[in-house]
Amino acid sequence: MAELLTQDLSVKADAILLVREANLRLVPGELVALLGPNGAGKTSLLKAALGLEKRSAGLATLDGTDSEKLSPMQRARRVAYLPQQRPLAWPNTVRDVVALGRFAYGAAPGKLSPADAEAVDRAIAQCGLADLGDRNTDTLSGGELARVHCARAFAANAPLLVADEPVAALDPRHQFSTMDIVRQFVDDGGGALVVLHDIALAARYATRMVWMKESRIVADGPPEETLTSERLAEIYGVRSRIDGRTVEIEGTL
Amino acid sequence: MTQRLLVPGLLLACLITIFTACLLGSTPLPADRVLAAFFGGADIGDRLVVWQIRLPRALAAFFTGAALGISGAALQGLLRNPLAEPGVLGVSASASLFATFSLYYGLAALSPWVLPISAIAGALAATALIALAAIRTRSIVTLILIGVGLSSFSGAAMSLLMNLAPNPFSLSDMINWMLGSVANRSFEEIGLAAPFLIAGAGILLASRRGLSALTLGEEAATGVGLNLSNQRILTVLGAGLATGGSVALAGAIGFVGIVAPHIIRPFVKHDPARSLIPSALLAGLILMIADIAIRILPTSNELKLGVVAALIGAPAFVWIAVQRRVLNG
Numbered sequence: 001m002a003e004l005l006t007q008d009l010s011v012k013a014d015a016i017l018l019v020r021e022a023n024l025r026l027v028p029g030e031l032v033a034l035l036g037p038n039g040a041g042k043t044s045l046l047k048a049a050l051g052l053e054k055r056s057a058g059l060a061t062l063d064g065t066d067s068e069k070l071s072p073m074q075r076a077r078r079v080a081y082l083p084q085q086r087p088l089a090w091p092n093t094v095r096d097v098v099a100l101g102r103f104a105y106g107a108a109p110g111k112l113s114p115a116d117a118e119a120v121d122r123a124i125a126q127c128g129l130a131d132l133g134d135r136n137t138d139t140l141s142g143g144e145l146a147r148v149h150c151a152r153a154f155a156a157n158a159p160l161l162v163a164d165e166p167v168a169a170l171d172p173r174h175q176f177s178t179m180d181i182v183r184q185f186v187d188d189g190g191g192a193l194v195v196l197h198d199i200a201l202a203a204r205y206a207t208r209m210v211w212m213k214e215s216r217i218v219a220d221g222p223p224e225e226t227l228t229s230e231r232l233a234e235i236y237g238v239r240s241r242i243d244g245r246t247v248e249i250e251g252t253l
Numbered sequence: 254m255t256q257r258l259l260v261p262g263l264l265l266a267c268l269i270t271i272f273t274a275c276l277l278g279s280t281p282l283p284a285d286r287v288l289a290a291f292f293g294g295a296d297i298g299d300r301l302v303v304w305q306i307r308l309p310r311a312l313a314a315f316f317t318g319a320a321l322g323i324s325g326a327a328l329q330g331l332l333r334n335p336l337a338e339p340g341v342l343g344v345s346a347s348a349s350l351f352a353t354f355s356l357y358y359g360l361a362a363l364s365p366w367v368l369p370i371s372a373i374a375g376a377l378a379a380t381a382l383i384a385l386a387a388i389r390t391r392s393i394v395t396l397i398l399i400g401v402g403l404s405s406f407s408g409a410a411m412s413l414l415m416n417l418a419p420n421p422f423s424l425s426d427m428i429n430w431m432l433g434s435v436a437n438r439s440f441e442e443i444g445l446a447a448p449f450l451i452a453g454a455g456i457l458l459a460s461r462r463g464l465s466a467l468t469l470g471e472e473a474a475t476g477v478g479l480n481l482s483n484q485r486i487l488t489v490l491g492a493g494l495a496t497g498g499s500v501a502l503a504g505a506i507g508f509v510g511i512v513a514p515h516i517i518r519p520f521v522k523h524d525p526a527r528s529l530i531p532s533a534l535l536a537g538l539i540l541m542i543a544d545i546a547i548r549i550l551p552t553s554n555e556l557k558l559g560v561v562a563a564l565i566g567a568p569a570f571v572w573i574a575v576q577r578r579v580l581n582g
Contacts, residue, residue, distance in 0.1 A: 052475060076478035083472040089333035090468050090523035100466055104478030108462045109524050136523075152469070156477065 002063055002159035002191065003027050004049060004079060009058035011041070011048045018044040020215045021058065028159055028191040031183060033202035035195075036212030037236055042195050043084060045212070046162055050081060076104035080153035082163035084195075086145075091138035094148050098123055101155030123155040127181055143174030150181050161185060161192040167201070179205045199236075200247040203227055211235055256527075259520050263534035267315065270541045274311035275303050277549055305439070313438035313502055314544040314558065315537035318509055320450050320499035321345075322536025323529050324492040325510025326517070327457045328380075330464030330525030331488040332387055335515055336397060336574055339496040340507030340566075343403025344379040348500035349430045350407040351375025356426055357414050369445050373497030379403055380493040384485050433504035433559020435544055446502040453495030457529060460487035464525035506559040508566020509536045515573055 004026040011019040019041045026032055034042050047053035049060045051067030060067045062078045070078070080101070088097065096109035098120050107116040124133055127147040132140065137148060146166060153161055161182070167175040175198065182192050183205055196202040202209060203223045211219040211226060213235045219226045223245050232240045232249070239250045275287045282290075282299060289295035290303040321339060328337040339345045355361045355371035386399050411431055418424040463484040466474040475481050499506070513536035514528050521527035540558065543565070547556045 050476075052472075072475055072480050073478040076476060081473070081476035083470070083476060085470060085472060087333075087470040088468060089470070090518070090525065092468060092523050096522055096524060097468070100469055100477055103462070103466045103474075108465050108526055109522070110527055152473075152477075 001027065002078065003061075004067075004160055004162070004191075004193070005059075005061045006045070006049045007059040009045070009048055009060050010056045011044045011053060012056035013044075017056075017215050019048060019055075022212075022217050024049060024193075024210060024217065024220075026160060026162075026191050026193045028189055029186065030191050030207050031186045031205055032191075032193045032208045032210055033196050033206035034193060034210045034212065035197075035199065035202055035235075040212040041215040042212055043164055045217075046081075046164055046193070046195065050079060050162060051075060052081070073104045076156060076158070078158055079160040079162055080156045080158040082149055082153050082161070082166055084164040084168070086149050088137050088145075091136040093133065094129055094135050094137060094140070094151075095120065095124065095133040097137055097148055098129075098151045098155050101152040104156060119155050119157050123151040126154055126184065127151040128177070143170055143177070146170055146174060146178050147181065150178060154185060159190055161190060161194075163192065163194045165195050165197065167196065167198070175201055199227075199232065199249070203245040203247050256520060256522070259517075259531050260534065263531055263538065267534055267538050267541070270538055270545070271308070271311045271315065274314075274541060274545050275307045277545055278302070278307060279548075306437075309438050309440050309443060310435055310544065311541055313435040313443055314540040316443065316446065316450055317435060317499045317503040317506060317537075318513075318540030319533040319537035320453065320495040321506065321510040321540075322513040323454050323457055323533035324495045324499075325536070326514040326525065326528045326532035327461070327464065327488050328492050328510075329514055330461075330467060330528075331384075331485065332396065333467060333470070334396075335518075336511065336570070338508065338511035339376070339380075339492065340404075340505070340510060341397060341570065342379070342383050342400035343407060344376050344383070344400075344493070344496050345500055345505040345507060346404040346407035346411075347379035348372040348376035348497045349433075349505040350410050351378075352500060352504075353411055353414055353427050353430050356430070357418070357423065365441075365445055369449060369498060369501035372501040373449055373494055375407075376497030376500060377490070377493035380489045380496070384489045388485075429557075430500075430504040431559075432557035433506040433562070434557045435503045435540075436555065436558075438502065442502060446498040449494045449498035449501070453491045453493070453498060454533065456487055456491030457495065460484060460491065461526040461529050464488070464529075465527075468525065504559060506540070506562050508570055509539055509562050511573065512536075512566055512569045513539060515569075 006022055006024045008021040010021055022045050036042055048055045051070055099109045099112055102116040124130055127150050129147055129151055167178050186192050209223055209226050210217055227242060229240045229242050232238050233253055237253045239253055241248045276282055286295055286299050287303055290299040325338040329335055351374050352368055352372040355367050361368045387396055415424055415427050463479050466477055466479040471481055514532040517528050517531045517535055543561050544558050547561055
């Protein structure tokens with residue numbers, strides 16, 4: 001069974017601890033939101049968990065294998081990763097960019113096996129891009145681009161998805177439509193770990209919320225248990241009112 | 254549709270141009286005599302002109318251009334920037350510096366392999382330096398400035414060698430390397446450069462798929478399964494071998510490696526991997542046509558191919574730089 005697991009994972013840059021003894025687990029069927037202020041160590045935790053960044057202590061495994069020991073191709077087949085920075089160097093067509101998600105299976109744009117082509121078509125349909133397949137990516141809006149990156153990630157057919165701020169800089173409608181796509185992926189049997197800054201959005205979609213502050217995970221559990229105004233005060237320094245999964249932030253403390 | 258016809262069309266154009274290059278010259282030969290000479294008929298004079306002079310010269314121009322075109326396309330894919338090219342990045346200049354160095358100290362007289370190997374060592378050193386810098390800096394402007402610095406330094410070192418040149422013969426030899434030319438090339442010289450050109454092009458073609466993945470940026474490319482450090486090494490090695498081989502054959506010829514991929518890109522849906530082969534063919538074609546023009550232009554001194562390439566290519570470089578939308582610095 002697909003599983004991303006870290007045990008007492010620590011990450012250091014020079015002498016500074018970016019992540020301190022983090023314990024995190026992601027399995028299919030979950031939509032885990034990773035929350036915390038800027039600089040809390042969320043991105044470092046993700047990268048070290050995936051074996052893309054060196055850890056200084058602890059363990060990180062993907063399906064039981066040390067994630068640092070996986071080759072990039074093996075990793076890509078187990079988990080799709082959507083980094084925070086998503087530059088596109090050339091104005092390729094949408095379909096060609098989504099096809100890059102099949103790289104770990106030996107595919108290339110313009111060289112897709114029937115299985116690759118099917119996965120690409122499905123990912124394009126899943127993300128509502130059917131009408132944009134032949135458009136060049138430099139003609140798309142930010143919301144459309146976000147869906148292209150999601151489709152690229154889904155095309156790999158990996159059981160797990162790790163996405164670093166997939167809805168940053170999107171308007172509310174596109175934030176919701178992107179998160180709907182992620183939830184659909186989870187409902188279809190995937191597992192997603194998503195960094196979010198919008199607490200209300202996270203509360204609405206997450207099955208579990210993982211809270212980070214100053215390089216530590218300070219709480220991990222369903223919104224009903226971990227989403228409290230005390231928590232928001234402690235982590236973000238804001239005053240808030242919380243009713244079930246509804247969040248209203250009133251100002252700074 | 255245009256994509257499907259691109260490579261066959263370019264191949265056909267190259268063959269026609271090679272044939273045309275054999276027809277034209279100080280004494281034009283009619284097509285039937287060239288054909289006869291190709292297949293071993295005709296008189297000895299025609300055969301000499303075709304087999305010893307015109308054909309090797311046209312092929313040298315083609316291979317030089319093809320090597321620069323494929324290197325340019327691959328470096329652009331690796332660095333994700335349309336302005337990357339062996340000439341701009343100082344790779345050609347440092348290859349010709351190393352080649353000049355081996356000429357200056359008489360090392361090239363030891364074995365015919367010394368010159369190509371020196372040129373390739375220079376190209377590899379420069380490409381590796383650029384790739385190392387590319388890991389440290391995300392800014393393409395910095396990279397190009399490093400290339401400009403490398404070019405200037407190589408130019409200065411060449412000037413120093415010329416300044417100290419022991420006699421006019423070595424001076425004219427060096428000027429040939431600096432300016433770039435395929436005049437008087439023989440099949441032997443092509444044969445000496447060929448292994449490096451073929452190895453370089455082979456490495457670039459074998460590793461081209463990774464260049465497509467790099468469209469997503471380095472982080473996401475690693476995420477979809479690219480082994481980034483291997484990709485860097487292979488592209489640097491391939492481009493270094495091919496560029497070094499081209500410099501060994503023709504000296505430093507700039508800008509063709511930037512112009513050809515730029516023209517090709519829209520025809521291959523901007524996919525770096527699919528741009529390699531057509532870029533190589535088009536760059537070879539451009540240099541062959543430029544070389545034919547040089548031969549039939551009634552100038553008192555024959556122009557150097559590298560000079561003509563720079564006269565056309567440098568304005569094109571500026572144009573591409575101005576056109577480029579600022580996306581990632």
